[in-house]
Amino acid sequence: MKKHSDWNNILRISTTIMGALLFLLGIYISFYFKFFGQVPGRNLWAFEASYPWIIIGYIIINILFGTYIFYNKNLLDLAYYTILSQLAMTVYLMALTYAGSWLSFPRSVVLINFLVGSVLMFAFNSLAYILYQRIRGQKRVMVVGQEDRALEAVKNFSLMKNSRHKVTHVVLSNYYYNVRQLADEVDIVYLTGRIEESERLEIYKFLMDHNQKLFISTNFENLMMVNPNIMNFQDESIIEVSSFGIASEEAMVKRFLDIVAAFCLLVITLPITLITALAIRIDSPGPIFYKQERITMDHRPFNILKFRSMSQSAEAQSGPVLASSNDSRVTRVGKFIRATRIDELPQLINVLKGDMSLVGPRPERPFFVNQFVELNPYYSLRHHVRAGITGYAQVYGKYATDFNSKLNFDLLYIKNYSLAFDFKLLFQTIKILFDKVSSRGVEDKVESQVTWDKFKNDIDIIK
Incomplete structure (x- = not known):
């Protein structure tokens, strides 16, 4: 099975830092637009004095917006996040020039940079997004579980905004046997619905032994194990299940x-x-x-x-x-x-x-x-x-x-x-706030129920 490089946190942070440096370049360009190429030294000094704060602000704002989390975005989403982060950076820069008493850092440059930076950063973000798609490639997914839950999972994967994950196999019975037989044909195995514990553990062991990526659904049993506390009593290692509450x-x-x-x-x-x-x-x-x-x-x-x-x-x-x-x-x-x-x-x-x-x-x-x-x-x-x-x-x-x-x-x-x-x-x-779908009420149930017929030509369904 072909392995792709992981888009891990180091790569994401590196991309964010590169974006911050490019954002500084956008401000330089805005200065030249403002002063027609003849930028006074005192204005550049005010800008250069604020370098560290601009970089820190850019990194924090884009991490909070999730700009460089690409797995479920398309280019339109990327445009939204780029413009919103640029707007937040504009407000941040306005506040920064007052807080730092860098009044020779002109507000007009900040406003020009909103336009220049939006174009420049969208170009960079789009390039990073395309490289992400190339590096990671499309992931083939095998959905394993009860028929109703498996069908719901297939439907949700098909509705994703990009083609990052594609369901190629669905296993509806003899789970362990079929996972062993078909594991080499997929990149990810997704377990959904109730599967007998003994069979589920066999699947876990097989996938871990073969270093296969595993997705599991958010049923209550799995949710309970999120964010555990690990303790040691002499030679006894214990997992304390955290409660559903805030300290x-x-x-x-x-x-x-x-x-x-x-x-x-x-x-x-x-x-x-x-x-x-x-x-x-x-x-x-x-x-x-x-x-x-x-x-x-x-x-x-x-x-x-x-x-x-x-x-x-x-x-x-x-x-x-x-x-x-x-x-x-x-x-x-x-x-x-x-x-x-x-x-x-x-x-x-x-x-x-x-x-x-x-x-x-x-x-x-x-x-x-x-x-x-x-x-x-x-x-x-x-x-x-x-x-x-x-x-x-x-x-x-x-x-x-x-x-x-x-x-x-x-x-x-x-x-x-x-x-x-x-x-x-x-x-x-x-x-x-800009998403019309999220402001609607519950959709009227006029659509016919989704069936396997919609997906049977693209997916290997093992019943």
Whole structure:
């Protein structure tokens, strides 16, 4: 089996540093545009004095945005991330010139660099992306597991934004035997659904012995083993399974930052809040704000605040229902504020009150929580932390993703919690503000159910 070089963290960091150096070149070019080639020495000195801070800022911002994580991006995504990171760098440079008293570093150069840098960095990022695709190549995937879970996995791989992973084989029975027979024909084996433990362990051992890459699904048993604590008692080595919760000291820091950030954002967005309130009042009768009972940490109910985007009597006849695409109940102003997420701004008040956090699992209504807990008893684990305005599922999942898939995202977030992870999700939330798909309601189920017929010509299916 042909082996490709891994795109590891060292290569990613090296690419980010090269991008930072190229970003400096973009500023030089912007200086020459500003001064028509005759750049005064004092202006260049101010720029050169800020070299280290610019490089550090570039690296941090692009790591938080995930610009150089290429595995599930296409060139359009790359353009989004490049422009957003350039915008963040423009704001950062403006603040940096004031903080460093480098006032001879002209603001006009910073603005020119937004255009020059966007073009230059997109060209570089695209080249890095193409090289990544060439170095890594397309990965052939074998999906192994129960038929319903395997079909769902195949569908999800087919919907990926690029052709980085291609399912070539599906094994639906005699798992261990077929994995041994077909392992040399693929690069990755993905185990999904329930497989008997003895057979699963045999597959693990075989793949490890042959240095084969293994993917496993995020069922609860696998989620439990994420982020373990390793301990030693004399000659006994023990794995302590971490709980689904945030350590008290981390929770205190998270709460403090929530309060500071929510207060600042409320002040900054006050003009938007006033204009939105006026538009809602003019557009349709009813209150400006919409209150709805949701569930947060420790299963505590609270009233979530939103700008009203639907007619006042939206659920008078139907009762609680999830919003759908092209929902007729949404008002004219409501369509705009939902698409731009402005309707979520009042939730900053919920953050100040302690009902919510900036980042966490999205809160659901008691009506749906009760349904979901009956269908999946692990659903209640997401209530070990405060509900959030944005979260892992909102950034990486689709709006219409079923509740079990969203739950896996939420439990992974809790297991992997860190302050840096929160910052990363906040930065990447900016990108989904421009994503129309993520602002839709649940899709109407008008499509026929996906069957194997759709994939049988491209995949070797072993039943």
